[in-house]
Amino acid sequence: MSDSLLVEDATIDSYRDRFVARLSQTVPGRKEFVVGSASGCTLTSAEGREYLDMTSGIAVANVGHTHPDVVAAIIDQAQRYSHVNVYGRFVIPEQVEVVERITSVTAPGLDVAYLTSSGAESTEGALKLARKFTGRPKFVAFERSYHGRTLGALSVSWREEWRAPFEPLLAEVEFVPFGDLAAAAAAIDERTAAVIVEPIQGEGGIRIPTDDFLPGLRQLTTDAGALLIVDEVQGGMGRSGRWFSHQHWDVVPDIITMAKALGGGLPLGAIVSTAEIFATFVDPPLSHLTTMGGNPVACAAGIAAFDVMVRDSLVEASAQQGEYLRARMGEVQRDYPERIIDIRGRGLWCAFEVAGDGNLVARELQERGVLVGSVLNSAGTVRVTPPLIITKEQIDRFVAVLREVIETGIGIDVAEDAS
Ligand SMILES: Cc1ncc(COP(=O)(O)O)c(C=O)c1O
Known part of the structure; x- marks a missing residue:
């Protein structure tokens, strides 16, 4: 994508329609954003908004984007x-x-x-x-x-x-x-x-x-x-x-x-x-x-x-940072045990389970600048699979946004919980 596309809003917008019209779609609905670039654990939209990528393009960018x-x-x-x-x-x-x-x-x-x-x-x-x-x-x-x-x-x-x-x-x-x-x-x-x-x-x-x-x-x-x-x-x-x-x-x-x-x-x-x-x-x-x-x-x-x-010993990093990520997510779960009902994973192959719709929770995280994903065969699961180069500071940032989102109760089915 040339640099000029990054500043021409009309062109960015037109890509949405052209993408939907010309690329066979298997998912209905509006496309979320037009991709501009990606680097390390960050994905940047064509409009210039940065997202912390906790998906790695579904476990692809293990060494980070554009290493x-x-x-x-x-x-x-x-x-x-x-x-x-x-x-x-x-x-x-x-x-x-x-x-x-x-x-x-x-x-x-x-x-x-x-x-x-x-x-x-x-x-x-x-x-x-x-x-x-x-x-x-x-x-x-x-x-x-x-x-x-x-x-x-x-x-x-x-x-x-x-x-x-x-x-x-x-x-x-x-x-x-x-x-x-x-x-x-x-x-x-x-x-x-x-x-x-x-x-x-x-x-x-x-x-x-x-x-x-x-x-x-x-x-x-x-x-x-x-x-x-x-x-x-x-x-x-x-x-x-x-x-x-x-x-x-x-x-x-x-x-x-x-x-x-x-x-x-x-x-x-x-x-x-x-x-x-x-x-x-x-x-x-x-x-x-x-x-x-x-x-x-x-x-x-x-x-x-x-x-x-x-x-860079990324297999070992995956094991260690995975422990840290689950421990930090566990802090949120302790405060909202009826909203986050399970945390699972090995290494940086992690997920949390909400009492509700994982897709809605994922969407709310995205609104706040963090990309996570749902999985195909388990409705309440939110997948957290960042690049293996993720830092503790980036994990902390993710957990802070996760806490905000879980606090809102968006995507959670439990009407009155203990929190
Ligand atoms: C365990 C497993 N096997 C196979 C596939 C299919 O891989 P691809 O999408 O590259 O065809 C996937 C994709 O998510 C997967 O998770």
């Missing part, structure tokens, strides 16, 4: 080459570099990756891989799960109202309650190719299962000869205070899906598995393909973002 190292890497790579070929004919050094980095923080053996451009695409590839490797048709998934919106990913994503209009989807998918090992045990059988699970559910409301759940799923899948796919699209790249959220438990999955923060703000996803499992994609050759997956510019951004994460 100088990421921007420099993008420019450098774009000047050398961007897209050339990805069907396995040429060697792309940037792909090697990014995969070596990712697999340096996954369990030994999980050291091969197929690169994609999005989370849904990673889910699709993982489902195909599991079917091909096991020769079985069925998937077990969980209530409140979310794995993307393409047909395969939709098939294993829970919410009925979003699946029903697109049926028939994948035929054999069984949903069981998240955290319920007995139900999972009953569902996993000799037809099961894989169980697909978010170790901590994101769109389900940042829900953390009991400690026996993921190890239990590992055991059940191993016993049944099925694969365990962990979806780390939202929970990966330090978001939960570990590199990947399944690493909070002593579990080695068969397949890990990634995207979102992986590309440092550019579209990059990955399916990580073992060489043995991936061998199945070579027989017959070209069993799986993408033109843009592992785009060199996205890889260069991903390499830079990864190196920033390591150099």
Whole structure:
């Protein structure tokens, strides 16, 4: 966007209408603001209003927006080459570099990756891989799960109202309650190719299962000869205070899906598995393909973002600042226990639950200069997922605005509470 757009109000306004008219919308209603720029933890509208970004573009800007190292890497790579070929004919050094980095923080053996451009695409590839490797048709998934919106990913994503209009989807998918090992045990059988699970559910409301759940799923899948796919699209790249959220438990999955923060703000996803499992994609050759997956510019951004994460210890920062954020939100909850009914999270993957409509609370926070988000599968949940570079001062600022908003009672259903 040129600088002139930042000052021409008429042009800014016209973008709203043109955006709604020309870009296929999946959400009705007026658009909130026209984006001007973003830097670190700050998003600035075209009118020049600054917002504290507690969403990270839904867990994408883990190293902050427009990190100088990421921007420099993008420019450098774009000047050398961007897209050339990805069907396995040429060697792309940037792909090697990014995969070596990712697999340096996954369990030994999980050291091969197929690169994609999005989370849904990673889910699709993982489902195909599991079917091909096991020769079985069925998937077990969980209530409140979310794995993307393409047909395969939709098939294993829970919410009925979003699946029903697109049926028939994948035929054999069984949903069981998240955290319920007995139900999972009953569902996993000799037809099961894989169980697909978010170790901590994101769109389900940042829900953390009991400690026996993921190890239990590992055991059940191993016993049944099925694969365990962990979806780390939202929970990966330090978001939960570990590199990947399944690493909070002593579990080695068969397949890990990634995207979102992986590309440092550019579209990059990955399916990580073992060489043995991936061998199945070579027989017959070209069993799986993408033109843009592992785009060199996205890889260069991903390499830079990864190196920033390591150099600045952002996984550790996520764990520490997450504790601080939840403790500070807890102070507000103590004063309004009937309005904020729960606070959850690991690392900077946090949420608070209101006795009311999370969307309305989020909107009120935005009015006051703070961006948070709702989640897809839990109405009262407000997601708080700032960049991992957030400072204590910025967290304090957020908490002060949160207190103001909770005091107003906007979005809260409880008529008379204890406060
Ligand atoms: C856990 C999880 N899996 C998959 C996806 C789909 O990713 P994308 O929107 O990049 O297709 C998301 C998106 O929010 C997600 O949270």
